[in-house]
Amino acid sequence: MMGKKRVNVVTMGCSKNLVDSEVLLNQLQRGEFEVVHDSSETGFDAVFVNTCGFIHDAKQESIDMILDYVDAKKRGDIQKLYVMGCLSERYQKDLEKEIPEVDRYFGKFDLKAMVDELQVNYYPEYIYERKITTPSHYGYLKIAEGCNRSCAFCAIPMMTGRHKSRTIESLVKEARYLAKKGVKEILLIAQELSYYGIDIYGKNRLPDLINQISEIDGIEWIRLHYLYPTKFPYEILPVMRDNPKVCKYLDMPLQHIANPVLKNMLRHVTREETEALIKRIKEEVPDVILRTTMLVGFPGETEEDFEELKQFIIDTKFERLGVFTYSHEENTYAAKKFQDDVPEEVKQARADEIMEIQQQVSAELNQQKIGQTFKVILDRKEDDYYVGRTEYDSPEVDGEVLISSSAELKKGDFCQVKITGAEDYDLFGEVIELTR
Template sequence: MPCTVALVSLGCPKNLVDSEVMLGLLQNAGYEVVEEVTEAEVVIVNTCAFIEPAVEEAVEALLDLVDLKREGSARCVICAGCLPERYRERLQEEIPEVDGFLGPGSVAEVVEVVERCLAGERSFRLSPVPWLYRYDTPRLRSGAQWLAHVKIADGCSHRCSYCMIPSLRGPYRSRGADDVRAEIRGLIAEDVREICLIAQDTSAWGRDLEGDWTLARLLESLDLGGWDGWIRLQYLHPDGISDEMIAAVAAVPQVVPYFDIPLQHAAGSVLRSMGRRGDPEAYLEMIGRIRGAIPEAALRTTFIVGYPGETDEDFERLLEFVREARFDRLSAFQ
């Protein structure tokens, strides 16, 4: 009987792609993937450590899996993702029952980590070396099969003061255009109806590649033919919303006019404290350019409220900005 493995994926869709790659690699190596952790000999939790509530959720999930191990249901518990990269030795010392640790730069080593843990060895793979999956990397997609996420880049080169992503996942690294296109073609062949292009900053794709690549050029080069599905862009940065990109969204029929642009705040003093460029006037001008070119465009954003140093006046300025901007969807966290 093959060894059974289950994975709990926490955090955002970018983390989910890593989870699906780990499951694909394990399945390709002969492991049987099961949905329920109570039915698995090896249980993995792929963690997020972006904000404190995410850390708390990850630790709670780990402790639940440790309980399964104590009860004899699971043989091995493995912690993957950003939590072990962030806390390293501290996490290893505080939860000694965890058998293996796997950072986001070591996803490709998941099979070796599992094998070592099953052999009774505690395994650590916390590599600062950047890693990107390829279109032909084994991947076991979960959830609705009509929907798929394509991670076109990883890491981040912005230095927002509230964010640890550059420290946890390294600098921004784009996948090559041929590689991205090959993955999209494969998903279309699998009858996927909606493909979401994601990264820490999707709009920055291509800046680190040779050949003057941009997200707009990538969209225009997809050659989607008669496919009647959707391409959706997520996690755009306001600095990357160029007229060229807006025009590409308008020109490619399969790209939905949906702009997911986390602005984080609108008061200049708070934005400067966050280490972010921009101001409410520039943001409104950007929104005007989008709606001027694509009147039916849907805009979504995210704000951080209660940021250290935010005054009542800053918060009122944010509310005023929201009224002026008229977003279609808005999320806020504290």
């Protein structure tokens, strides 16, 4: 008897892409394929590369990955090569012309076509089920597709379309499925959570969704990723303050603070409004921490604008902050309207300077945590340490807690950890109590 056919799905880019890969993996597994994710092995009957099309570097990484698998196909290491995701959605005809060795290109929303291509049944009734590729105790829940914002630098709406919320019922069903699979921490993701429900319910229903998910047995933490400062949904703040399962963690990309840059970025918010928003968030949820992202090198960004941004970061002391450099993306408003006039070396130098400031801020804030006790979820064991996170840290992007323990601990356990030391981004601690 012949063995099962083998499929490898390789995911590039963000956690939203990862969810798409997990849905595809589940559908193919139901079709009795042997499926793996991000495997470096050879001998696959088919490989799907799930691409990212966000900025130049991400696009180049996706193209390089496709070309690596083109070479693998030529060597006979794999049989079929397929490309899916954002890059394929946006540039399918160009890719077909430039890399014809790929057997077929699919857009971002072509799940049924991908399943049909491998000649297995498509199961729409199991669309909420996924083959979880993250550690089993946490999982992402994508609550919407698309984006109605028109930020000048961003090409994502061209790939994903307008904002489209999923129903509360479907999301609660998926969250229950994840909980049964052992997921204890749910990370709510979308291009932006702020708009959730308005398109189908006529008003923001994010608080209702959060509260219903929090009632599911097994779910201990709910984390919110990507809220925009413009038209911020203030109604989530009492939920975050009062619901013990909602992490006191807000991921809110600000991109900049200088009013001329914000105006040209089409962010539809001012410095004054941003500062008032941060003040209100911290007043209503006193122990909240903010994660943000800044963009440097946008067309027309002056030294004065950059100095203003630096001082704002120093003064605000964001607990978590990332930065990326502007990428001139074709057909965006910025590409049509402005010259890409900030040299690449200046962009990179500004990004480096921002991260030096943030490193110092993070180190100071971490030192203040020594002696405090936090609830920590354990992600893995690494060398002599168990590695976990507090509710103030999201997987992959934030700091970790390195824990010494003579007792045997399990991945996915919660424990109370007393902080005994600190580095710039990571903490050290010892277990005081195993809570779960």
